[in-house]
Amino acid sequence: MGDRRTAKDGDRRLGRRALFVGGTAAVLGTAVLGTAALAREELGRLWWRLPGIEKPRVAGAVDFPGARWVAASPANLRRADRPDDYRIDRVIIHVTQGGYRSAVNVFQDPGHGAAAHYIVSADGHVTQMVRELDVAFHAGNREYNERSVGIEHEGFVEDASSFTDAMYEASARLTAAICGRYGIPVDRGHIIGHVEVPGTDHTDPGPHWDWARYLRLVRAARTAPVKPQRSA
Numbered sequence: 001m002g003d004r005r006t007a008k009d010g011d012r013r014l015g016r017r018a019l020f021v022g023g024t025a026a027v028l029g030t031a032v033l034g035t036a037a038l039a040r041e042e043l044g045r046l047w048w049r050l051p052g053i054e055k056p057r058v059a060g061a062v063d064f065p066g067a068r069w070v071a072a073s074p075a076n077l078r079r080a081d082r083p084d085d086y087r088i089d090r091v092i093i094h095v096t097q098g099g100y101r102s103a104v105n106v107f108q109d110p111g112h113g114a115a116a117h118y119i120v121s122a123d124g125h126v127t128q129m130v131r132e133l134d135v136a137f138h139a140g141n142r143e144y145n146e147r148s149v150g151i152e153h154e155g156f157v158e159d160a161s162s163f164t165d166a167m168y169e170a171s172a173r174l175t176a177a178i179c180g181r182y183g184i185p186v187d188r189g190h191i192i193g194h195v196e197v198p199g200t201d202h203t204d205p206g207p208h209w210d211w212a213r214y215l216r217l218v219r220a221a222r223t224a225p226v227k228p229q230r231s232a
């Protein structure tokens, strides 16, 4: 905490509302008049916040460095422009009830109707299938889909051995990066299981998922130096 929040604080100081209420001139005026805290880096992050400008997308780009990109079927997501059109304030933890390969396959299947942003394998590899810009259909609840990033974990809720050290550590690094990117508090109110989504009949991640350990790992990863994420 308090480590690399400068960019976020800068965004907050400007206020998203100012973009829409005050318009372009107000934003640019504030940026020009802004204090030294408003660094070049932050200006670079602000231009795409202007109304009507979609963030740049690069084919194959990932939001988490080191993740492998495999595109989910467009039928399993809704193209969006988060966090500008929808604020992201939740990370939702899932368990696939199957192997890594089958999870990738179903998320590529337009008939499946669901996909998560990420899949973490038992050996700790991270695959991204939906950009964080977009709304993935993973929570079974429209509002929660719009406000969250969904992370699947290879394995079975009833099998404690599914959840390996490598998986916990990789997933915690991923969640820490997401929390840092969107200013999401690292706590159980904001990092939740699918089971906690209102209206769901899913039970994942189940009783063997070690929340205390997971949050400890996320907090540790959160305080480690991480480079700010860019959309492109």
Ligand SMILES: [Zn+2]
Pocket (backbone or CB within 6 Å): 093, 094, 095, 138, 194, 202, 204
């Ligand atoms: Zn789930």
